[in-house]
Amino acid sequence: MRKRLIAAVAGLATIVLPAANAVAGTAKTIVTTKRVTGPQAVAGPFGYVEVILVVKKTARIVGTHTTVTRKITNVLVPIFPNHTSRSIFINQQAVPLLTNEVLTMTKFNPNIELVGGATATSYAFAQSLQAAILHAKKI
């Protein structure tokens, strides 16, 4: 069902209007990306299915003529991962395999040289644990 739906919408892949104009001169191109959400449809025993199309619109302006191309760059089916009985079943099988702990602050381990997940901006870096470790010339 899902495959059929995707095939149906993917058939609309490219719409070009109007025909390209060959006038010479400076060209300007504007690219925009838009999401189009389709209606919900019943997909057998799995419940509802919804399709989102990501449409990339390219407007090429040469003089007074504009050529618009619309292309479907992605088809998303936002039913993952808990919306179908099958995916819920798979998750129920997978989750017990995980070790379950409680978030705590770990006592600082003096062997730590690298710190992951640190804030990426330079201001935050200057104040970070990673910067302090480097400043102490541990490496």
Place this chain on the structure above:
Amino acid sequence: MHRVEHVMGMPIVVAVRDGDVPDAVFDWFRHVDATFSTFKADSEISRLRRGELARADASNEVQRVLARCDELRKETAGFFDIDAVDGDPSGYVKGWSVDEAAAILDRAGFEEYGINAGGDIRTRGRWTIGIQHPLEPQEIAQVVEGDDLAVATSGAYERGDHVRDPHTDEAPSGVLSVTITGPDLGTADAYATAAFAMGGRGAPGWTARLRGYEAMTILSDGRVLSTPHFPSA
């Protein structure tokens, strides 16, 4: 010794146990910035996004990166999707560029090094790595230890709420951070971004089914769910 430089909009730390960090590593990161930056109007990625350069005419390097991003979208059920951010591949480029920098150090004969690019890490040899606490930036939530690791973390605290579920365009809920470890940092980073975007309900189950990569998901209720072989110290 170590060197820190700000390239690609973030601090990059390169540390080696023996010898000096070669210039070639930072020359490479500057080349990546010039090619892939969305902040530089003349970069190949900026020209692609404006429609001035066709993908087929882009350099081999850019085409390989975009092809891998396409694969990662499929591997992550659409949760890592560069089309959702108007074709900006930065979420993969960071990790990939570190993997390539690691290859430069390998070829130069370094056997023990660590690279930390804005909190995403790749090591060779044995290193002890602290994973930042998602609520207390000066604290460590978990210590990771292992040989030859890639360690990527995605969380709401990185740069504001910048990760969104590409299916709904909403910030994920129920999850504070996801850390992925494995052989390849580009892949680990994309998996971490995708799992974080899935939110607290989707992320743990999805990470439990990854092959060759381990995960630690910190949920908003304070639970820490790790896959069986996550390299905790």
